Amino acid sequence: MxxxxxxxxxxxxxxxxxxxxxxxxxxxxxxxxxxxxxxxxxxxxxxxxxGNLEVISNRQIEHVSNILNRYHLDQNELNNFTGFYEIEYELEAGGVDRMTAIQIITMFNAENRFTEVIQRMDTSGSPGECRRFNIPSYDC
Structure with a gap:
Protein backbone atom coordinates (compact mmCIF):
# COMPACT_ATOMS: atom_id res chain seq x y z
CA MET A 1 0.00 0.00 0.00
CA GLY A 51 -3.32 -5.10 9.27
CA ASN A 52 -3.20 -6.55 5.81
CA LEU A 53 -5.08 -4.36 3.36
CA GLU A 54 -4.32 -6.37 0.26
CA VAL A 55 -7.20 -7.02 -2.12
CA ILE A 56 -8.37 -10.59 -2.51
CA SER A 57 -9.30 -10.91 -6.16
CA ASN A 58 -12.48 -12.40 -7.58
CA ARG A 59 -10.25 -14.93 -9.34
CA GLN A 60 -8.82 -16.10 -6.00
CA ILE A 61 -12.30 -16.33 -4.44
CA GLU A 62 -13.57 -18.29 -7.43
CA HIS A 63 -10.57 -20.65 -7.26
CA VAL A 64 -11.25 -21.50 -3.60
CA SER A 65 -14.96 -21.81 -4.33
CA ASN A 66 -14.33 -24.26 -7.18
CA ILE A 67 -12.14 -26.45 -4.97
CA LEU A 68 -14.61 -26.52 -2.06
CA ASN A 69 -17.54 -26.99 -4.42
CA ARG A 70 -16.08 -30.27 -5.65
CA TYR A 71 -16.40 -31.68 -2.11
CA HIS A 72 -19.71 -29.94 -1.49
CA LEU A 73 -21.37 -31.55 -4.51
CA ASP A 74 -19.96 -35.07 -4.15
CA GLN A 75 -20.81 -36.89 -0.91
CA ASN A 76 -18.11 -39.51 -1.54
CA GLU A 77 -15.47 -36.78 -1.96
CA LEU A 78 -16.74 -35.12 1.21
CA ASN A 79 -16.66 -38.38 3.17
CA ASN A 80 -13.04 -38.95 2.12
CA PHE A 81 -11.95 -35.35 2.73
CA THR A 82 -9.16 -35.33 5.32
CA GLY A 83 -8.69 -31.60 5.87
CA PHE A 84 -6.95 -28.46 4.66
CA TYR A 85 -3.66 -30.20 3.87
CA GLU A 86 -5.49 -32.15 1.17
CA ILE A 87 -6.33 -28.99 -0.79
CA GLU A 88 -3.42 -26.73 0.15
CA TYR A 89 -1.23 -27.59 -2.85
CA GLU A 90 -4.13 -27.05 -5.25
CA LEU A 91 -4.91 -23.70 -3.60
CA GLU A 92 -1.28 -22.58 -3.93
CA ALA A 93 -1.13 -23.75 -7.56
CA GLY A 94 -3.99 -21.34 -8.24
CA GLY A 95 -2.26 -18.42 -6.54
CA VAL A 96 -3.98 -18.65 -3.14
CA ASP A 97 -1.63 -18.85 -0.16
CA ARG A 98 -2.70 -20.18 3.23
CA MET A 99 -3.48 -16.78 4.80
CA THR A 100 -5.59 -15.72 1.82
CA ALA A 101 -7.40 -19.08 1.86
CA ILE A 102 -8.18 -18.58 5.55
CA GLN A 103 -9.77 -15.20 4.82
CA ILE A 104 -11.81 -16.53 1.91
CA ILE A 105 -12.98 -19.65 3.77
CA THR A 106 -13.88 -17.53 6.81
CA MET A 107 -16.08 -15.37 4.57
CA PHE A 108 -17.68 -18.48 3.05
CA ASN A 109 -18.38 -19.78 6.56
CA ALA A 110 -19.96 -16.45 7.57
CA GLU A 111 -22.14 -16.67 4.45
CA ASN A 112 -23.11 -20.27 5.34
CA ARG A 113 -21.49 -21.57 2.15
CA PHE A 114 -19.68 -24.92 2.05
CA THR A 115 -20.41 -25.40 5.75
CA GLU A 116 -20.08 -29.20 5.70
CA VAL A 117 -16.73 -29.00 3.91
CA ILE A 118 -15.49 -26.30 6.29
CA GLN A 119 -16.56 -28.32 9.34
CA ARG A 120 -14.58 -31.29 8.01
CA MET A 121 -11.42 -29.18 8.24
CA ASP A 122 -11.55 -29.33 12.04
CA THR A 123 -9.26 -32.39 12.11
CA SER A 124 -5.61 -33.34 12.44
CA GLY A 125 -5.55 -33.14 8.62
CA SER A 126 -5.48 -29.36 8.96
CA PRO A 127 -3.02 -26.98 10.61
CA GLY A 128 -4.30 -25.33 13.79
CA GLU A 129 -5.17 -22.05 12.08
CA CYS A 130 -7.20 -23.89 9.43
CA ARG A 131 -9.60 -25.82 11.64
CA ARG A 132 -12.22 -23.22 12.56
CA PHE A 133 -13.14 -20.30 10.37
CA ASN A 134 -15.18 -17.95 12.55
CA ILE A 135 -15.31 -14.21 12.08
CA PRO A 136 -13.58 -12.46 14.97
CA SER A 137 -15.51 -10.08 17.19
CA TYR A 138 -15.35 -6.53 15.89
CA ASP A 139 -15.91 -4.83 19.22
CA CYS A 140 -13.82 -1.67 19.29
Whole structure:
Protein backbone atom coordinates (compact mmCIF):
# COMPACT_ATOMS: atom_id res chain seq x y z
CA MET A 1 0.00 0.00 0.00
CA UNK A 2 1.20 3.49 -0.75
CA UNK A 3 2.70 5.09 2.37
CA UNK A 4 0.72 8.32 1.94
CA UNK A 5 -2.59 6.47 1.78
CA UNK A 6 -1.59 4.29 4.73
CA UNK A 7 -0.73 7.37 6.80
CA UNK A 8 -4.00 9.09 5.84
CA UNK A 9 -6.02 6.03 6.84
CA UNK A 10 -4.13 5.81 10.13
CA UNK A 11 -4.82 9.45 10.95
CA UNK A 12 -8.52 9.04 10.15
CA UNK A 13 -8.72 5.92 12.32
CA UNK A 14 -6.83 7.70 15.11
CA UNK A 15 -9.31 10.59 14.99
CA UNK A 16 -12.25 8.18 15.11
CA UNK A 17 -10.78 6.47 18.16
CA UNK A 18 -10.00 9.85 19.78
CA UNK A 19 -13.59 11.01 19.30
CA UNK A 20 -14.96 7.73 20.65
CA UNK A 21 -12.80 8.11 23.77
CA UNK A 22 -14.39 11.52 24.43
CA UNK A 23 -17.95 10.21 24.32
CA UNK A 24 -19.65 9.83 27.70
CA UNK A 25 -20.07 6.08 27.27
CA UNK A 26 -16.43 5.65 26.06
CA UNK A 27 -17.34 3.14 23.36
CA UNK A 28 -13.76 2.35 22.41
CA UNK A 29 -11.29 0.37 24.47
CA UNK A 30 -8.22 1.31 22.41
CA UNK A 31 -5.57 2.81 24.68
CA UNK A 32 -4.15 6.32 24.37
CA UNK A 33 -0.79 5.09 23.10
CA UNK A 34 -2.50 3.45 20.12
CA UNK A 35 -4.34 6.67 19.31
CA UNK A 36 -1.11 8.65 19.65
CA UNK A 37 0.73 6.21 17.39
CA UNK A 38 -1.95 6.40 14.70
CA UNK A 39 -2.14 10.18 14.78
CA UNK A 40 1.63 10.57 14.69
CA UNK A 41 2.51 8.01 12.04
CA UNK A 42 4.14 5.30 14.16
CA UNK A 43 4.55 2.49 11.63
CA UNK A 44 4.36 -0.40 14.10
CA UNK A 45 1.08 0.93 15.53
CA UNK A 46 -0.33 1.60 12.06
CA UNK A 47 0.55 -1.90 10.88
CA UNK A 48 -0.98 -3.45 14.00
CA UNK A 49 -4.23 -1.52 13.55
CA UNK A 50 -4.62 -1.58 9.78
CA GLY A 51 -3.32 -5.10 9.27
CA ASN A 52 -3.20 -6.55 5.81
CA LEU A 53 -5.08 -4.36 3.36
CA GLU A 54 -4.32 -6.37 0.26
CA VAL A 55 -7.20 -7.02 -2.12
CA ILE A 56 -8.37 -10.59 -2.51
CA SER A 57 -9.30 -10.91 -6.16
CA ASN A 58 -12.48 -12.40 -7.58
CA ARG A 59 -10.25 -14.93 -9.34
CA GLN A 60 -8.82 -16.10 -6.00
CA ILE A 61 -12.30 -16.33 -4.44
CA GLU A 62 -13.57 -18.29 -7.43
CA HIS A 63 -10.57 -20.65 -7.26
CA VAL A 64 -11.25 -21.50 -3.60
CA SER A 65 -14.96 -21.81 -4.33
CA ASN A 66 -14.33 -24.26 -7.18
CA ILE A 67 -12.14 -26.45 -4.97
CA LEU A 68 -14.61 -26.52 -2.06
CA ASN A 69 -17.54 -26.99 -4.42
CA ARG A 70 -16.08 -30.27 -5.65
CA TYR A 71 -16.40 -31.68 -2.11
CA HIS A 72 -19.71 -29.94 -1.49
CA LEU A 73 -21.37 -31.55 -4.51
CA ASP A 74 -19.96 -35.07 -4.15
CA GLN A 75 -20.81 -36.89 -0.91
CA ASN A 76 -18.11 -39.51 -1.54
CA GLU A 77 -15.47 -36.78 -1.96
CA LEU A 78 -16.74 -35.12 1.21
CA ASN A 79 -16.66 -38.38 3.17
CA ASN A 80 -13.04 -38.95 2.12
CA PHE A 81 -11.95 -35.35 2.73
CA THR A 82 -9.16 -35.33 5.32
CA GLY A 83 -8.69 -31.60 5.87
CA PHE A 84 -6.95 -28.46 4.66
CA TYR A 85 -3.66 -30.20 3.87
CA GLU A 86 -5.49 -32.15 1.17
CA ILE A 87 -6.33 -28.99 -0.79
CA GLU A 88 -3.42 -26.73 0.15
CA TYR A 89 -1.23 -27.59 -2.85
CA GLU A 90 -4.13 -27.05 -5.25
CA LEU A 91 -4.91 -23.70 -3.60
CA GLU A 92 -1.28 -22.58 -3.93
CA ALA A 93 -1.13 -23.75 -7.56
CA GLY A 94 -3.99 -21.34 -8.24
CA GLY A 95 -2.26 -18.42 -6.54
CA VAL A 96 -3.98 -18.65 -3.14
CA ASP A 97 -1.63 -18.85 -0.16
CA ARG A 98 -2.70 -20.18 3.23
CA MET A 99 -3.48 -16.78 4.80
CA THR A 100 -5.59 -15.72 1.82
CA ALA A 101 -7.40 -19.08 1.86
CA ILE A 102 -8.18 -18.58 5.55
CA GLN A 103 -9.77 -15.20 4.82
CA ILE A 104 -11.81 -16.53 1.91
CA ILE A 105 -12.98 -19.65 3.77
CA THR A 106 -13.88 -17.53 6.81
CA MET A 107 -16.08 -15.37 4.57
CA PHE A 108 -17.68 -18.48 3.05
CA ASN A 109 -18.38 -19.78 6.56
CA ALA A 110 -19.96 -16.45 7.57
CA GLU A 111 -22.14 -16.67 4.45
CA ASN A 112 -23.11 -20.27 5.34
CA ARG A 113 -21.49 -21.57 2.15
CA PHE A 114 -19.68 -24.92 2.05
CA THR A 115 -20.41 -25.40 5.75
CA GLU A 116 -20.08 -29.20 5.70
CA VAL A 117 -16.73 -29.00 3.91
CA ILE A 118 -15.49 -26.30 6.29
CA GLN A 119 -16.56 -28.32 9.34
CA ARG A 120 -14.58 -31.29 8.01
CA MET A 121 -11.42 -29.18 8.24
CA ASP A 122 -11.55 -29.33 12.04
CA THR A 123 -9.26 -32.39 12.11
CA SER A 124 -5.61 -33.34 12.44
CA GLY A 125 -5.55 -33.14 8.62
CA SER A 126 -5.48 -29.36 8.96
CA PRO A 127 -3.02 -26.98 10.61
CA GLY A 128 -4.30 -25.33 13.79
CA GLU A 129 -5.17 -22.05 12.08
CA CYS A 130 -7.20 -23.89 9.43
CA ARG A 131 -9.60 -25.82 11.64
CA ARG A 132 -12.22 -23.22 12.56
CA PHE A 133 -13.14 -20.30 10.37
CA ASN A 134 -15.18 -17.95 12.55
CA ILE A 135 -15.31 -14.21 12.08
CA PRO A 136 -13.58 -12.46 14.97
CA SER A 137 -15.51 -10.08 17.19
CA TYR A 138 -15.35 -6.53 15.89
CA ASP A 139 -15.91 -4.83 19.22
CA CYS A 140 -13.82 -1.67 19.29
Missing amino acids: DQTIKLALAKILGEIYRIQKRLPEDTCNVNDSTIFGLLNGMENVIDAQL
